[in-house]
Amino acid sequence: MKNISRSSYALLFIFLLCAPLFLHDFRVALLAKFLCFAILAVGICLIWGYTGILSLGHGVFFGLGAYCVAMYLKLEASPTGIPDFMGWSGIVELPGLWKPFANPYFAISAAVIVPVLLALVLGYFTFKNRIRGVYFSLISQALVVVFVTLFIGKQEITGGTNGLTNFSTAFGISLTNRGVQQVLYFITVGFLLLTVAFALWLTKSRAGKLLMAIREGENRVRFLGYNPTSFKVFVYCVSAALAGVAGGLFVLQVGMISPEMMGIIPSIEMVLWVAVGGRYSIFGAVIGAILTNSAKSFFSESYPDFWLFFLGGLFILVVLVMPNGLVGLGKSVGEKITSRIKKKEKEDVQHEAGPYVS
C-alpha cells in the first residue's frame, strides 16, 4: 500500500514537471491555477478530512492571501503611486493600510500572516466555546458574507466588485512574459510539493493522529488530558496559511482577484474538490482539485450551456456512489480485484487437492 501511494505521488509530480513540454501555454496557465487550488485543497483535507471540522469559509483566507499580493502588484503597476480606482473615488493620498504593501516582502509574508491571524482569533473563540459541527460551518459561512460585503462596500480601498487587476510587473519583471509564466508555474509546483510533504509529515506525526482522534471522539481526547482547542486552532491556522499561499500564487498567475472569487459559492466549491478526490487522503485532495477544475473548464468550453448541470451531476454522483472520493473508489476496486484473485487461487488449490466434499 505504501509503495502504491509513493508511486502515485511520484507519477503525479513527474507529470506536473513535464506538463509544459506537451501542453499549450494556455493549458499550462490553467494548470498552474489548478495547482494553486490544490495547495488550498490540501489545507481543507487536513481540517475537514483529518480533523472533521467542516469550514465553508476558506474562500476568505484564499482571498486575503490574494489581496495581500495583489495590493503590492497594483502599487507596482501604478506610476502615480496611487491605484487608478482610488483616483475615481477621489482619493489623492494612499491610505495607510496600503502603504506597507509597497514592499514586496511585506506583502508576501502578509499573504500568509493575515489569514493565519484571522484563523487564530476566530478559531480560538469558536473552538474554546466548543462551537462545533454545523454551527461552526455556519459561522464560517457568515465570515464569508462579512468579508465579501466589506470588500465590496469599501470600494475606495479595495476596488469594490471589480477587485484588483491590471498588474504589470513583480520585482520589476514583466508578469506577462512567457518565461516568467513558466517560472511561476514551476514555483507553484514546488510549493505544492512542499505542501504535500508537510501535510504527509503532519499526518504521520503523533499530532496528526491526535487530529484524527479529535474527529473520532473529541471528548475522549479531552479526558486523555489534551486540550482539543489548541489542536483545532492549530489545524485551522495551518489550513488558512495554505489558503493564503494559494491565493498569493493565484493572483501572480491569473492577474486578478475580486470579492466574487472568495464568496460563498467558491468556498463551497473548494470543499467539493476535496470531496471528489477523497477527503481522507492528501493525494485525493490534490487530484480532486486538479480534476474537478479541469472538468469544469472542459465542460464550460465544450458545453457552455450545460456545464453547470454536468458539474452538479458529478457532485451528486460522488456523494451518492463514492463517499470516499476517487481515491476511495480506486482503493475499493483494487481490493475487490485482489480479493477475487485470492479467491480464485484458493479455488484452484482446492481443485488440485482433489475431490473434497464437505
Added chain:
Amino acid sequence: MKPVLTCRDIKVDFDGFYALKGVNLNVFHEEVRFLIGPNGAGKTTLLDVICGKTRATNGQVIFEGSGQIDKMQEHKIASAGIARKFQAPSIFPKLTVFENLELSVKQKKSVWALLTAKLNSEVKAKIDYILEKINLQNERNREAGELAHGQKQWLEIGMQLIQEPNLLLLDEPIAGMSGVEREKTGYLIHDIAKECSVLVVEHDMDFVRNFSKQVTVMHEGAVLCEGSMAEVQENEQVVEVYLGRGKKVC
C-alpha cells in the same frame, strides 16, 4: 490515612432535579472502591463531577497533589492524574489499537510536543506492556473499531492505565462482556489497584461480590452506607432499597 480523593457535600442540580443531594466520599490509596445502587442513584453523575464532565452546583472535589479540582478544565483534571473510562466504549475507531495507546501514553500534551514526539523504545515498551495486560498483543495493528465489544472495553481500560493515573474511574467496565471476560476484567482491576486507586460503578452484583473490598451504596443522589459487601448486605436500608423495590415489582 489521607485520602486520594475527597468529595465534600457534592450537589448537582439539573434544572430543579437534584441528581446528587450532598454526596461525601473518600477514596484511599491502592483501594478498589465499588459504587453500587439502583438506577438513577447518581453513580455516573458522581463520576462525571469528579472528572469534570458535569459541574457540581455545590461542594468540593479535592484531589491529592492538585487541591480543589472541581473548577478545573477537563483536560487539566485528566493531566492531574484522574483517568475516566466511560460506560459505552469510547475509543478512536479509525486508529489502530497501537495508535490509540500511543496517544494515551503519559506525555507532554501540547501541540508542539506532539509534533516533535518520537516513537522511542521507552514508549514502545510501555505500549507492549499494556497490550499484554489487556490481552490485545495480536490486535495491535487492527483498527480499534473492528474489535469485539469486550476487547474495546479492555482497550479503553488500557488507554487509561497507560496514562499512569493516580485515580481510575471505571463506569460499568464489564457491561456486555461474557463470563470469562468478566472474570479477566475483575483480576485486571485488582492488578491495577496495586498502582493506583480505582473507583468502579457496577450493576452486576455477582461481580461486586467477587471482586470488591469496599462498597459504597448510593440511593437517590445520596450515599446510603459504606462497608464491605457482607456488611452492606446486612444493612436494612440497603435491603429495603434493593429488595423492597423488588417485592413491589414482583
